Amino acid sequence: MSESIVRTEDLWVEYPISRGLFKSVKIYAVNGVTIDIKKGEIVGVIGESGSGKTTLGKAILKLVDITQGKIYWGDKDVSRWSNRKLRKLRRYYQMIQQDPYSSLDSRMKIYDIIAEGLRVNKLVHSKEEEREIIYNALKDVKLNPPEVFFDKLPTELSGGQRQRVVIARAIVMKPKFIVADEPISMLDASTRGQVLEIIRNIKNETGTSFMFITHDIALGSYISERLAVMYTGTLVEIAGSEDIIKKPLHPYTQALIEAVPKANPEAGIPKVNIKGEQEPLFEKPKGCVFYDRCPFAMNVCKEKIPSLKDMGNNHYVACHLY
Numbered sequence: 001m002s003e004s005i006v007r008t009e010d011l012w013v014e015y016p017i018s019r020g021l022f023k024s025v026k027i028y029a030v031n032g033v034t035i036d037i038k039k040g041e042i043v044g045v046i047g048e049s050g051s052g053k054t055t056l057g058k059a060i061l062k063l064v065d066i067t068q069g070k071i072y073w074g075d076k077d078v079s080r081w082s083n084r085k086l087r088k089l090r091r092y093y094q095m096i097q098q099d100p101y102s103s104l105d106s107r108m109k110i111y112d113i114i115a116e117g118l119r120v121n122k123l124v125h126s127k128e129e130e131r132e133i134i135y136n137a138l139k140d141v142k143l144n145p146p147e148v149f150f151d152k153l154p155t156e157l158s159g160g161q162r163q164r165v166v167i168a169r170a171i172v173m174k175p176k177f178i179v180a181d182e183p184i185s186m187l188d189a190s191t192r193g194q195v196l197e198i199i200r201n202i203k204n205e206t207g208t209s210f211m212f213i214t215h216d217i218a219l220g221s222y223i224s225e226r227l228a229v230m231y232t233g234t235l236v237e238i239a240g241s242e243d244i245i246k247k248p249l250h251p252y253t254q255a256l257i258e259a260v261p262k263a264n265p266e267a268g269i270p271k272v273n274i275k276g277e278q279e280p281l282f283e284k285p286k287g288c289v290f291y292d293r294c295p296f297a298m299n300v301c302k303e304k305i306p307s308l309k310d311m312g313n314n315h316y317v318a319c320h321l322y
């Protein structure tokens with residue numbers, strides 16, 4: 001079995017929110033997720049808005065506090081590590097956010113934006129070395145000729161060009177793992193394919209692993225080797241992308257796939273054709289989180305949380321039907 005780059009065990013994240021004076025409630029955003037991402041693998045995380053995809057990605061990167069469970073970076077259990085202790089490893093674990101407009105400092109030149117992490121982490125020893133790394137990174141993300149972009153400001157670039165700068169800023173750190181959170185959803189159709197190709201090239205050439213977060217199952221299966229399906233903070237199914245598309249086992253995954261042809265091509269958001277809506281969880285789940293909407297719900301589903309079952313061929317599903 002190949003090397004694990006990141007791994008979680010029974011990971012829980014709760015957000016405290018205040019409701020009026022003295023009253024505080026919690027949102028159970030990630031509920032008992034166990035997932036393992038291997039070296040050089042792209043794992044797509046799919047699910048509707050509010051299913052906990054971003055929270056899972058941020059929790060793995062130690063950007064939000066966890067309530068329970070374990071997070072491993074390689075073989076290191078970093079679950080309880082402080083920011084100070086994480087500092088040396090952080091460069092290897094990066095995030096590419098959805099919005100390339102807000103993720104770049106509009107007053108900084110592109111060259112300095114990309115150089116910042118190198119300088120802070122003292123990874124370069126001369127101006128020439130720094131220039132060469134930045135030149136190559138811009139070339140890798142197809143911003144050509146690279147030197148033309150050195151002195152530009154983010155405001156002079158298109159959305160697609162900005163997202164490529166965000167990727168260049170991440171790859172100069174030689175990351176082992178990148179959470180790409182809906183990285184193309186705010187881009188024009190014409191540049192989406194280019195950004196996907198860049199991500200795929202980085203993976204192929206450097207062996208960097210990705211968690212690719214998307215609500216679009218077709219896109220997820222196109223870019224990823226494996227797909228993980230989330231519903232209300234819970235990982236309900238994970239398998240090879242082709243297996244998920246051809247043999248979905250969880251009733252929620254089946255509904256997601258059925259909804260694809262009816263998708264609104266403009267928004268790219270499939271309408272899931274099952275009763276009700278996904279609601280935030282204000283109480284710790286006692287049974288299956290999909291119980292209220294599941295056409296096959298049984299008594300046991302209300303009372304017992306289904307664990308991920310191994311269905312063979314690396315296909316796992318959390319459902320009492322199996």
Ligand SMILES: Nc1ncnc2c1ncn2[C@@H]1O[C@H](COP(=O)(O)OP(=O)(O)OP(=O)(O)O)[C@@H](O)[C@H]1O
Pocket residue numbers: 015016017027028029047048049050051052053054055056215280281
């Ligand atoms: N900072 C926060 N404080 C309180 N609740 C939050 C916070 N961030 C997310 N949530 C809630 O946690 C749940 C999971 O949200 P999350 O953003 O992780 O889902 P998502 O699948 O990434 O959704 P989207 O596709 O809309 O980004 C939702 O109910 C959301 O409202």
